[in-house]
Amino acid sequence: MKNYLRGKNLWDVVESGSASSPIDAQKDAEALHIIQLSCAPNIFNEIKDFQTAHIAWNHLAKVCRSEFKIQPHIRHGVVSDNVREHKDLYKFVENGNWEGASSYLRDQPNAIFWAPSSGRTVLHVATIKGHITIVAGLVYLGKKQLIEMQDEDGNTALALAAAYTGNLNIARRFLNAEGGEELLGIENKEGEIPLLMAANSGCKIMTRYLFFHTPRHVMDDPHNRVLLMERCIQAHIFDVALTLLKSYEELPIESLRVLLDLARMTFGPFTNSPWKTTIFNFRSGTLVDLILAIMNMFRKFVESTMHSCGLKSKSRERHKNEFLQILRYYKDSVSKLNSSQLRKALMYDAMLEAAKHGNVEFINAMRKANHDLLLATDNHGRDILSYAVLHRRYYVFEFVLTLSENKDIINYTTDMFGNNLLHLAAHLVPLSDLNRIPSAAWQLQREIDWFKAVEEVVHVKCREAKNDEGKKPEEIFIETHKELMKDGEKLVKETAGTFAIVGVLVITVMFAAIFTVPGGLHQDTGLPIFIKDKQFTVFIVADTISLLASIFTVFIYIDLQTLNYTPTDFQGRLPTKIMSGFGCLSLSLVSMMIAFCAALGIVLQKSSLYKHIFVGVVILAPFSLRIPFSFSFYWRARRYIKLLFSGGLFSILWRFLPSAN
Known part of the structure; x- marks a missing residue:
């Protein structure tokens, strides 16, 4: 983006932030317009009210810096050349030699509080290395003063255990020490508490443990609650997210943005769904159907037997139930929002994401909350049905069709490029969906089946309609599937x-x-x-x-x-x-x-x-x-x-x- 602005001779006004002449003001407006056009909808909402390109650029730099900041590995340079003093002590701790470390500390007891330029004490080193015995000994000797010491990034030893090692036994040592629970409220330089760091790294067991020990006053901070909810959803720690929803009935509207992550969840077809796909069912009532039914019953019997014997994990079913409960909580919140609040919460984007990933349960829950969400469209004029066709989401396609009152109007809609649903069905399936199909021949057969199935549903005019490029759906199908x-x-x-x-x-x-x-x-x-x-x-x-x-x-x-x-x-x-x-x-x-x-x-x-x-x-x-x-x-x-x-x-x-x- 910087190179593009420099090529347009606009970078000077972005960098200086001053527009003293009408020409500079025109350049600033043009640069601001280019920056805004380059942003995704959620980022655009944050900078749409900025008046100058300089302010917008600085805001983007602040937002993106945390994502692209290069962090050294925590094990890199644990004991390096910058440890000038007490290097023997650090070596003892790094190698897990408690006898040598305790002997050294008897001679020099203040060495336990010393830290090099990195700010990492011997307790930080022992935590990183996972030496439980040494951690216990150091906590006993250093007491509260030692466990509260922070490195150059503001991380306590507990924060390192929570974010990087996930060692639950070491975390228990810290919390059981005097003043241990106070560690849960200590923020590092980025404003992160240990619980948020554990959730961000996806350590499920550590996150659950720290959540139920974190003091209430720490979680009363709305920022912490929203961030924890987002990270728990992203890491599929649904039990913590569900408990958080039950503990705090009202969450800020910013917390609704986690619905984007919920919309991307894919658990496969839900067994309790009231709809079944009929597009590819072949019911002829013959002996073969009876054989297929018997084989299907046998397969389900084997799966249920494995499940009862403990050979099949129950975590997937538990995650489904927790997911549905979270949806019910958010459905009640979404039902209270007006149109502008729905846009601010990115609810329309979430509906399209759900259609893209085949999350029928999400679409159904949000539809019950606000029926207008079914009318969500992207910048190209593609709605939920278009996403379902483009990404081959059979359940979403059929479910939306069953809800459509006037199917002829919906099935004849086009996007901004003049593509109707049959044009979209003619395109090759996205690469992200190819891993489910065993070979090119099977994939092509499924592509043809899908194209024919959509052709039977859409308006008759769609079959011969041309898009803005003057191509019919069948022409697009042959062109995009030539290599396949x-x-x-x-x-x-x-x-x-x-x-x-x-x-x-x-x-x-x-x-x-x-x-x-x-x-x-x-x-x-x-x-x-x-x-x-x-x-x-x-x-x-x-x-x-x-x-x-x-x-x-x-x-x-x-x-x-x-x-x-x-x-x-x-x-x-x-x-x-x-x-x-x-x-x-x-x-x-x-x-x-x-x-x-x-x-x-x-x-x-x-x-x-x-x-x-x-x-x-x-x-x-x-x-x-x-x-x-x-x-x-x-x-x-x-x-x-x-x-x-x-x-x-x-x-x-x-x-x-x-x-x-």
Whole structure:
């Protein structure tokens, strides 16, 4: 910014702060305007009333200095060359040698209060190093005078423990000493008390401990309460934040800015939410839906069992409940604010942040507090629904639609660039959301599904509407997803080639197995010796199924090499073929395993080892079956696995299984 102002020949008036001539006054107004335009809305609100660029610049420098100030690491130079006196004592303390330190202090007792230019006494050093025994000894010898000594930054030893080490045992030593609770109210040079420093560093246990010991008169300071609330929300220390809200019914309006942080919380879909997404539900009422429901019930049963056994942490559920309670407190406060107060509290920004992060509960709570918050828009004219579309927040999208009274008007709104909702849906998903999608092919399929889902909801005019650049939504989709389509095509072809090779190997093995049947052939007739054996029937059927499934797999993956790889292919044909080929290959491998077990049973039917092998196969079979039916993969591909069921591949296998048993 400084270089830009210098390039515009405006820096002199900003630096001097004087506008003696009309020309300087014009430069000052232009510089002030540039500075204000460069600030985010929350910072702009702080400098919008300033009359000169010099005052605005100094205010920004004061605000930003604390964020970009370079701080040395607390362990750097604990005992350095600047310790001219009592260096042996510092070495003893740093190395954890209490015997040497106590012997030294017996000879020179005043050395315990000496400090170098950094202001760090031996108690500071022992605290940084985490030597509890030495801290206890020094506190016993130095009493109140020692524990209240501050370093050059104004930090007591307790402040260092709270902000940097998080050592609760050392903190207890300080608070249990004479005058220990007074340490909780001592501020450093930046006006920070130990509790605020602990919350700022995210030390949850230390923050809870110091909060319940900090005297009431210290927390009566509104600045401390607001800052503590902000830092507890940012560090997810919800229990302390909730207790603070219950202890102080009225908080300053500045404390409402923590709602920005609450809006960014993401706990996933809430189980007690009254709405369910229907955009990607495929309810056909078939046998497959019943199977999916049973598998979902089994998955929930396993999760509940793990939860009851203590294998799954309960902290997430507790955080959700505390989060909802905090929302209820702030909902009552927000309901009492007028429009100007809502803007000052950044409530409209918080609603957009909630839509961006998919926080439906926040949007619902604030809507109940003030329905006008649903009309929040940013500087580009994008509202909550636009943010939900742009960031692929399905629950927010559907929830806002259910609240919209006139859907045609809302769904045809445009931003300042002429983009309607379908234009926004055509843009590539933000990079922050890509880590949830396993591959380029799956991502592109989801992008197409989302685009089609929004297309069905918006006004018909949106499909052919052009933005200010003269582009239709479909044109934007093809342009922004061009590289993704190339990556998806490359990935699919490589996967298809690999699976085709595996299919060819299975074909070779199973074709050869037909002519080398277990037990051999009769020399006079050429028929297999065990042709009337049930296990032999299982072997032949499983071998045939494996051979045919492998042939289908190779044909399917060869066909994948000839596709044009258009967006419609990624939505329909391509996923269907991938999952069909994957299902055929899985069926082939499972049938091959069955054929192997049957052949092994024929060869070893008179051996006692057969029983042990059978038990081993039964144990290993579920693990082999888990590969094609992995839950995470299954739920991503559930739409296309239904096609396999409808094609009858698994029904064929199911028909042969009773004879195999």
